[in-house]
Amino acid sequence: MSAAHESVSLALAELPPGSATTVEAFGTTVAVFNTGSELYAIDNTCPHQQGPLCKGRVGGTLLPSKPYAYEYGLDGRVVTCPWHKWQFDLADGTAIFDPSVRVPTYDARVDVDAGQIVISPTPSGTAS
Amino acid sequence: MIDADVHQESITIEQLLPWIEPGIRNYISNSNFTMPGYLFPNPDHLVRQDAIADAGVPGSDYELFKEQYLDALDVDYAIVNGGSILLASCLPNTQVVAGISVGYNRWLTEEWLPRDTRLRGALMVPSQQPEIAAQIIRDFGDKPGIVQVTLTFGSTSGYGQPHYHPIFEAAVEMNLRVALHQGAEGSGINAPPATGYPRYFVEYHALAPIAAMAHTTSLICHGVFEKYPELGVVISEGGILWLPGMLWRLDADWKGLRVEVPWVKRAPSEILFEQMRFTTHPLEQPSGDGDLAQMLEAIGGLENVLMFATGYPRWDSDSPSSVLERVPEAWHDAVMEGNARSFYDLPPSSAGNGANGAG
Numbered sequence: 001m002s003a004a005h006e007s008v009s010l011a012l013a014e015l016p017p018g019s020a021t022t023v024e025a026f027g028t029t030v031a032v033f034n035t036g037s038e039l040y041a042i043d044n045t046c047p048h049q050q051g052p053l054c055k056g057r058v059g060g061t062l063l064p065s066k067p068y069a070y071e072y073g074l075d076g077r078v079v080t081c082p083w084h085k086w087q088f089d090l091a092d093g094t095a096i097f098d099p100s101v102r103v104p105t106y107d108a109r110v111d112v113d114a115g116q117i118v119i120s121p122t123p124s125g126t127a128s
Numbered sequence: 129m130i131d132a133d134v135h136q137e138s139i140t141i142e143q144l145l146p147w148i149e150p151g152i153r154n155y156i157s158n159s160n161f162t163m164p165g166y167l168f169p170n171p172d173h174l175v176r177q178d179a180i181a182d183a184g185v186p187g188s189d190y191e192l193f194k195e196q197y198l199d200a201l202d203v204d205y206a207i208v209n210g211g212s213i214l215l216a217s218c219l220p221n222t223q224v225v226a227g228i229s230v231g232y233n234r235w236l237t238e239e240w241l242p243r244d245t246r247l248r249g250a251l252m253v254p255s256q257q258p259e260i261a262a263q264i265i266r267d268f269g270d271k272p273g274i275v276q277v278t279l280t281f282g283s284t285s286g287y288g289q290p291h292y293h294p295i296f297e298a299a300v301e302m303n304l305r306v307a308l309h310q311g312a313e314g315s316g317i318n319a320p321p322a323t324g325y326p327r328y329f330v331e332y333h334a335l336a337p338i339a340a341m342a343h344t345t346s347l348i349c350h351g352v353f354e355k356y357p358e359l360g361v362v363i364s365e366g367g368i369l370w371l372p373g374m375l376w377r378l379d380a381d382w383k384g385l386r387v388e389v390p391w392v393k394r395a396p397s398e399i400l401f402e403q404m405r406f407t408t409h410p411l412e413q414p415s416g417d418g419d420l421a422q423m424l425e426a427i428g429g430l431e432n433v434l435m436f437a438t439g440y441p442r443w444d445s446d447s448p449s450s451v452l453e454r455v456p457e458a459w460h461d462a463v464m465e466g467n468a469r470s471f472y473d474l475p476p477s478s479a480g481n482g483a484n485g486a487g
Binding site: 048062064069070098 | 290350355383386387395
């Protein structure tokens with residue numbers, strides 16, 4: 001366990017592209033995603049009924065559109081809660097259906113020399 | 129007081145014939161045409177029996193309407209929605225229905241509405257053929273006193289389906305509201321009521337909210353309100369207490385299922401509270417005093433979407449005092465007048481009656 005604002009790390013090898021895992025950090029459980037092109041870290045707990053977001057499918061979504069138009073977008077940036085299908089933008093934690101609903105996000109980056117993924121509180125403090 | 133749903137029951141197809149164009153008039157007269165009857169007849173008359181004028185005195189219905197209703201209830205404005213003539217919406221011959229609609233709209237705008245400044249009218253259209261309906265809306269939409277287009281709950285599908293959109297487009301273009309009014313479910317070419325045909329009128333009447341729910345959901349999920357942001361739709365005689373249950377369910381489902389209808393950009397309840405209204409008649413009758421007011425208050429936003437209606441002269445019509453008793457006191461002004469005044473953009477009430485010169 002780390003202190004509330006301390007960074008935590010996990011081995012890069014533990015999170016191959018296309019996978020997700022969880023780490024205990026900042027007094028909560030953080031879901032960490034490696035989409036292959038980006039790393040994302042968000043609170044693991046869906047605000048709806050506490051479903052585990054780390055088990056959710058990562059992909060895109062259907063963007064708000066004109067009637068009868070299906071416009072796919074945000075590919076690789078959206079996690080769908082495995083329980084009731086609430087979708088969140090991994091980049092900022094906002095729910096796709098209503099940006100005023102959001103899960104906390106954290107900063108996840110690779111420390112190449114150490115072969116580690118380092119997760120730290122974001123500067124904007126969205127963990128509030 | 130503004131009454132958002134009242135019926136002038138006086139017009140029959142025979143009385144309407146002089147207003148119908150010759151081709152269709154000839155067809156109606158020479159074929160064995162009959163207007164569709166009520167599939168679910170009220171076992172003891174649909175209309176208040178004291179609201180029927182002496183037979184054979186043309187025009188007397190208005191006098192009775194004025195005495196028994198407009199004057200007696202001190203009505204500021206009454207939205208007249210037509211009567212059993214609207215059942216024509218279930219006939220397969222759309223040309224005939226178009227002819228009847230035009231005839232009715234002529235009678236309404238030339239004969240009925242000009243009688244009293246308190247009257248506001250609703251156009252009848254052949255919903256079976258939306259392009260023709262739209263043309264009729266454009267032809268009659270700017271006649272004095274017209275504020276609305278009224279469609280029956282009975283239809284071939286939910287009104288959100290795209291083939292109905294020309295009706296909404298024309299209504300918006302002519303600055304008219306659209307009313308969906310109970311009636312004609314299961315008649316003629318219209319889709320059966322949910323789970324198939326009930327046997328009894330009492331079942332049909334108690335289940336009216338199902339059609340109201342179906343059309344409301346259809347309009348929202350097809351993005352009709354997104355496509356026409358100026359559109360206002362009022363549900364008449366469909367009840368109101370289903371709103372919390374259905375809206376909570378639809379909002380909850382939408383959060384997980386919005387990818388199927390991504391054009392529904394806001395919670396369905398938010399869209400509904402902005403662009404839909406609901407008339408009170410026939411207002412739910414709770415078993416205990418105060419129960420209904422308590423339940424209504426529990427649903428945030430309802431005070432802005434309910435519009436008082438008597439439903440005169442139907443058998444289940446509500447008096448203003450009986451509705452006031454059931455609705456939260458703080459809502460009285462909005463429900464009895466304010467909401468309808470703003471929805472229909474009605475000017476300050478005219479003093480007394482007189483010839484209806486302007487819309």
